[in-house]
Amino acid sequence: MTTVAIPARRVPWRAIAIVLALATVGLMIAIAAATFGRGPAGVASRFAYADAAPAPALDLVDQAGRRFGRADLRGRPTLLYFGYTHCPDVCPATIGTINAVIAASPEPVQAVFVTVDPERDTVDAMAAYVRYLSTEYIGLTGTPSQVRAAADGYGVTYSRIDTGSAGGYAMAHTAELYLIDARGRLRSHYPFGIEAAEVVHDLRALATE
Amino acid sequence: MSIRRSVTVRPFRVALAAVIAAAVLGACSSAAAPSAGAMRVEDAWARPSMGMDRAAAAYLVVVNDTGVADALVGARSPAAATVELHETAADASGQMAMHPIDRIDLPVGGRAALEPGGTHIMLIDLTGDLVAGQQIDLTLDFATAPDLVVKATVRAS
Numbered sequence: 001m002t003t004v005a006i007p008a009r010r011v012p013w014r015a016i017a018i019v020l021a022l023a024t025v026g027l028m029i030a031i032a033a034a035t036f037g038r039g040p041a042g043v044a045s046r047f048a049y050a051d052a053a054p055a056p057a058l059d060l061v062d063q064a065g066r067r068f069g070r071a072d073l074r075g076r077p078t079l080l081y082f083g084y085t086h087c088p089d090v091c092p093a094t095i096g097t098i099n100a101v102i103a104a105s106p107e108p109v110q111a112v113f114v115t116v117d118p119e120r121d122t123v124d125a126m127a128a129y130v131r132y133l134s135t136e137y138i139g140l141t142g143t144p145s146q147v148r149a150a151a152d153g154y155g156v157t158y159s160r161i162d163t164g165s166a167g168g169y170a171m172a173h174t175a176e177l178y179l180i181d182a183r184g185r186l187r188s189h190y191p192f193g194i195e196a197a198e199v200v201h202d203l204r205a206l207a208t209e
Numbered sequence: 210m211s212i213r214r215s216v217t218v219r220p221f222r223v224a225l226a227a228v229i230a231a232a233v234l235g236a237c238s239s240a241a242a243p244s245a246g247a248m249r250v251e252d253a254w255a256r257p258s259m260g261m262d263r264a265a266a267a268y269l270v271v272v273n274d275t276g277v278a279d280a281l282v283g284a285r286s287p288a289a290a291t292v293e294l295h296e297t298a299a300d301a302s303g304q305m306a307m308h309p310i311d312r313i314d315l316p317v318g319g320r321a322a323l324e325p326g327g328t329h330i331m332l333i334d335l336t337g338d339l340v341a342g343q344q345i346d347l348t349l350d351f352a353t354a355p356d357l358v359v360k361a362t363v364r365a366s
Contacts, residue, residue, distance in 0.1 A: 085259070088266040089297050090305045092256050093325035096366040132259040157304055165309045166291040167264040167333040172306035192305060193326055 045188055045202045052185040055080075055178075056153025060114065060142040063127040068140055074184040077203055078110045081178070082156045084117035084171045085129040085139075090192060094177060095133065100196035102136055106207050114140045116158035116173045118147045154178060154186075181206050248315075248354050249274050253347060253361035255288075255332065258339040265289075265339050267330040267347060267361050268323045273315035275354050280312040281321065283350040288339065289332035292347075296328045312352065325366075339363045 055070045062068045073080075079098050083091035091113075098111050113130070115121035118141050121129075126139030141147065151158060158173035175192035179202055188202050253269035267286075273279055284292045297307045305326070313321050313328055323329050330347065332339075339345065343363040348356050 086263050087307075088256070088264045088331060089295070089307060089325060089329050092259075092266070093366075096325075099365070128260055129263075132257070157302060159304065161306055161308070163308045165293055165295070165331070165333070167293070167331060170307045172300060172304040174303050175305045192299075 045198065045205070047179075047188040047190050047194075047198065047202065049186060049188065052181070052187055055180045055184050055186045056150070058114075058140070058150050058153070059146050060140040060150055061123055063123060063130050063139040065123045068138070070184055073110070073112070073180050074182060076108050076110050076182050077105075077206055078112055078180040079177060079199070080112040080114065080154075080180060081175075082114045082116050082151055082154065082158070082173060083175070084115050084173070085121050085125055086117065086168065087171065088167075090175050094175060094192065097177070097194060097196050097199070099134065101199045101203070102134065104196060104200045105203050106200075107203070109136060109203065111137045112140060113137060114147070114150060116147060116151060116156070117160075117171050118142060118144050120168075179203070179206075181209075246275055248272070248279070248349070248351060248357050250349070250357060250359045253359045255330075255339055255345060255347075255361045255363050257341050257363055257365060258335055261335050261338065264331050264333045265335060266295075266325075267332060267345075268325065269330075269347070269359065269361065270320060270322045270324075271313075271315060271349070272320045273317060273354075276317060277353055278317050279315045279354050280352045281315060281349060282312045282352050284330050285348045285350070286332060286345055288336055288345040290334035290336065293331045293333060294328065295331045297326055315351075341365060 055073055058068060058070045060068050079101060081094055081098065083094065102109050102111065115126065121141050123141060126141050130137045130139040142150070156174050156176070158171050160169050161172050162169045177190040177194060177199070178186060179188040179199065181187050187206065190199060249272040251270040251272070253267065255267035256265050258265045271281060281294065283294065286292055293309045294313060295307050296310045297305055300306050310328070313323070315321055321328070341364050344360045345363065346358055347361050348358050350356055
């Protein structure tokens, strides 16, 4: 056969190696693009929702006692979080992440902190709490049933736990962070401990839509 | 002139550099490891308070260099009337829940990181506002090792 007749040194090993290397790099890029590529709605993140549905309804009051609904989420991107003001560990950590996002965001961002502890977190308590935060923050509360309905809309669950701590009862709660775009559409959700850079990345993608 | 000067000065510079290096090394080793065979605490910090009626969390890393298995069993501080050890953990439904705990085990050579979303020291019934930049004393109570007083810096993260 003719291939056998070709002297071994004529086989273009260098060219083959280059082609294989390029093919490998190309494959890796393709895999990365498939994994982290733009979602159907435009937010380039694995945390994005597949669709860009309107944010779930809210019927709550802010720290000034004014009614706050999902229409109030429009106008600028919002980071929304369910927590409680007597939460010393998880919630301040998430607030720290939100603050880092606000500092690095390409455009103004609104931060909404919804309590899951309406028993202690009255309008006055929310007002006292957000005073410690930057002006981007809005603190929302409501009746227990209003708060439960808001949480249900986002798939947030919570329950009171009496732990025997001198600090009083605690609230167990899911601790995801939600990104809502300036048109009031729920776009992404992030697990507790997310790096601020991941959220900023998505905000940049929203800004270019 | 300049050559002669550099020749005469250089030994002095070398000696000075050696003295500075020794001082820096000494300072580092005394800060990081006060003495062999002791509990070592790194990066103690507490969050700023957000109202006197709300607890604040403090975090640190403890390294057990005592050669004996031990445990952190409590803490106290002039900054709070009550101090508890707490642990945050996600339950089966994905909810983050916080509970008081009795002890944080410290095996020989072990390193326990009290950090956000994990174990922490709860400062309950604060005696004053905790403001970023301030330092508070924390006295750590171990099952075996003697009490250890550490300074925790108040900072946001």
